[in-house]
Amino acid sequence: MTCADSAASTPDRSRVIDRRDVNEIATQVARAVDLAEGAWGVVDVLRAIARHEPVAVRELSRHVELPVPIVAAIGNELRKRGIVDTQRPVRLTEVGRMVMGTETWLDSGDCPTCAGRGITVPAELDELADELSGVAERMPGARMELDQAHCTVDTKLRRVMLLSKLGVLAKPMIFIGDDDLTSLAVAMVAKSVGLPIGPMTVVDVDEALLDYIAAQARELGTDLTAVHHDATRPLPEALREGFAVALTDPPYTLAGAELFLSRAVSALEPRPGQHLLFSFGGRRPAETVAVQALIAGMGLAVRSLVPNFNEYLGAGILGGTSHLYHLRTVDGAAPSIDGDFDGPLYTADNRTESVRGFRCAACKTVQPVGPGQRFARIAELKAAGCPECGATTFRPLPLTPR
Numbered sequence: 001m002t003c004a005d006s007a008a009s010t011p012d013r014s015r016v017i018d019r020r021d022v023n024e025i026a027t028q029v030a031r032a033v034d035l036a037e038g039a040w041g042v043v044d045v046l047r048a049i050a051r052h053e054p055v056a057v058r059e060l061s062r063h064v065e066l067p068v069p070i071v072a073a074i075g076n077e078l079r080k081r082g083i084v085d086t087q088r089p090v091r092l093t094e095v096g097r098m099v100m101g102t103e104t105w106l107d108s109g110d111c112p113t114c115a116g117r118g119i120t121v122p123a124e125l126d127e128l129a130d131e132l133s134g135v136a137e138r139m140p141g142a143r144m145e146l147d148q149a150h151c152t153v154d155t156k157l158r159r160v161m162l163l164s165k166l167g168v169l170a171k172p173m174i175f176i177g178d179d180d181l182t183s184l185a186v187a188m189v190a191k192s193v194g195l196p197i198g199p200m201t202v203v204d205v206d207e208a209l210l211d212y213i214a215a216q217a218r219e220l221g222t223d224l225t226a227v228h229h230d231a232t233r234p235l236p237e238a239l240r241e242g243f244a245v246a247l248t249d250p251p252y253t254l255a256g257a258e259l260f261l262s263r264a265v266s267a268l269e270p271r272p273g274q275h276l277l278f279s280f281g282g283r284r285p286a287e288t289v290a291v292q293a294l295i296a297g298m299g300l301a302v303r304s305l306v307p308n309f310n311e312y313l314g315a316g317i318l319g320g321t322s323h324l325y326h327l328r329t330v331d332g333a334a335p336s337i338d339g340d341f342d343g344p345l346y347t348a349d350n351r352t353e354s355v356r357g358f359r360c361a362a363c364k365t366v367q368p369v370g371p372g373q374r375f376a377r378i379a380e381l382k383a384a385g386c387p388e389c390g391a392t393t394f395r396p397l398p399l400t401p402r
Contacts, residue, residue, distance in 0.1 A: 022046070022083075022099050029077040033070065036284050041066065045074050046083070046092075050100040054089040062308050062321050065282030117309050119165070121157045128192050129153050132185060135216060139181060140208040141379025145371070147251035147346045148179040148206075149312040156185035158309065159277070159324075163245070164195070166326070168275055171244035174201045174267045176231065176260050179209055180249060187222040199223045201239065203263075205230045231263050232341045243267045249279035249310070249322070251346045254287060258294050259345065262335030265298050274329040276300060279310050281322040295325070299333030302326070362391035 026042035035041045041064070048063040049055060057075065061068045078084035083096040092100060114120045121129065133153050142148040159182050163169050169190065175183050183200050190197040200217075202224065204210050210226040217224035229236065246267050250260035257280055268274040280291060295302065302325060309324035355370030358378060365388045367374075367381055375381040382392050 025078070025081050025083060029074055029081070032077045033073045035070070035074070036286065037066075042074055042078075045071060046078070046096070046100055049084065049090055049092055050097070053091040054087075055091075056089045058320060060090060062282075065307075066284075115308070117158065117306055119158045119161050121154055121161070125157055125189070125192075128188060129157060132156060132181075132188055135184060135188075136181060139212050140206070141377055141383070142179065143206060144369075144377055145346060146179075146206060147253075147256065151180040151182075151249075152311045152313060155310045155312075156180060156182055157189065159247070160185050160189045162277070162324075162326075164189075166275060168245045170196050170198045171275075172198050172201075172242065173245040173247070174203065174239065174243040174264070176246060176248040176264045176267070177204050177250065178202045178213065178247075179204070179206065181213065182247060183224060184213060184216050184220075187217060187220045187224065191220055191222075197222075198244075199225070201225045201227060201243070203227045203229050203231070203235070203239065231259055232345065234339060235263055235266055240266050241268070241270050243274075244269060245275045245277075247277045247279075252281060253345065253347060253349075254290055254294075255341075255343055255345050257291055259337055259341050261294060261298060261300075262337040265300070265329070265333055265335045266338065268329055268333070270333075272329055272331045272333075274333075276325075276327040276329070278325040278327055279322045280325065282307070294336065295327060298336055299330045300327040301330055303328050357397040358394035359397055360386040360389065360391050361393040361395060362386065363389040365389075366397065367394070 022043075023039065026039035026046070029035075029042045030037070030039045037044070044064045045060065045066070048060055052059065052063065057072050058068055060075075061071045064071065066074075075084055075090055078096075079086055082093055083099075085091045085093050085096075136150065136153060136156075139150075142150055160169075163186065169186065173183075173186075183202050186197060186200065189195070200223065202210065202213055204226075205228070207228055210228055214224065214226040217226075227236070227239065246264035248260045248264045250256040257278075261276075261278060264276050264278070268276065278295075282288070283291060292302075304326040306324045308321040310322045312320050312322070355368050355373055357366045358369055358381060359366050363386060365386065367387065369375045369378050369381055374387075375384070378394065378396075381394060385392050386394075
């Protein structure tokens with residue numbers, strides 16, 4: 001440890017910080033970062049640090065369900081006040097530990113095996129996981145403009161295991177979007193262990209993705225229909241009211257959640273008890289209430305909600321995870337959007353600038369990525385390599401207004 005490190009981590013013993021001070025500090029920090037959750041949101045961050053330190057900001061984001069930039073801002077404000085250390089990953093100072101430590105020792109009961117997800121991938125599927133990794137590596141790159149962020153292989157397998165646990169693998173199943181290749185994971189697991197599965201239908205706007213899924217399904221001998229369709233338009237009549245199970249992992253917006261849930265509900269048989277697996281990231285309190293209101297308004301009952309069930313290769317602002325809702329239809333369930341949708345849908349639709357700069361980690365040059373640029377997607381830039389030095393690692397720069 002350097003002298004600077006030692007000085008940074010040494011508490012100021014001339015001043016004792018008690019619970020009232022922490023509450024005041026939390027209030028100050030909440031005001032400084034304009035935190036909608038208020039002082040309790042800051043306290044949640046402090047408790048998460050105390051339980052998991054040293055901990056990366058990205059992991060903290062998962063625990064407290066706040067965007068990565070907001071968690072980073074809270075951490076910076078807490079450093080100014082001597083509660084969080086200047087070292088990285090994030091950790092408390094000695095004073096911070098004295099204040100928080102007595103409150104968190106009873107909170108350490110998380111399951112070390114499943115991390116609270118309730119499902120683990122058995123070792124018997126390790127070889128299949130390697131095969132699925134190869135299938136995922138060869139798929140078309142993620143399209144940022146469609147909010148695509150591919151989930152990990154473990155997540156794909158956990159979804160299949162959940163479907164098996166629910167006893168629905170043999171039912172007609174529809175995927176409203178499937179850039180995660182969950183349909184192929186179902187097919188591969190079923191073939192590997194000899195499970196019967198029902199017919200699957202994948203609906204997506206990405207033609208290259210659909211072609212890839214269809215080709216893989218043919219090789220597996222799987223009954224899978226790939227349908228090119230834009231979800232902003234109602235599902236074709238042939239896909240309405242004919243499925244027992246629907247899965248969707250929509251764009252990262254409230255509009256995306258409502259639209260994709262609506263299309264999923266319209267695809268399900270019009271009787272109670274049909275299954276819908278809905279993946280959506282943690283949101284601020286008001287947005288969470290809005291999502292839950294959408295769910296209830298469509299006649300969907302929440303049977304379970306597993307925080308951070310899904311992990312993604314990307315989606316940094318969301319902490320790289322999303323929650324999994326298991327929903328069941330009730331009598332009279334109906335979509336809230338049944339006709340065309342013409343509003344902003346994807347994250348980029350709500351931004352002032354859809355072209356983003358990416359800085360090369362090696363030579364530090366910046367390459368613009370987006371519509372009308374040499375590289376429309378970050379996957380294309382990574383595949384081609386930096387035009388200046390050939391490196392393939394890039395760091396996103398903040399979006400700038402027009």
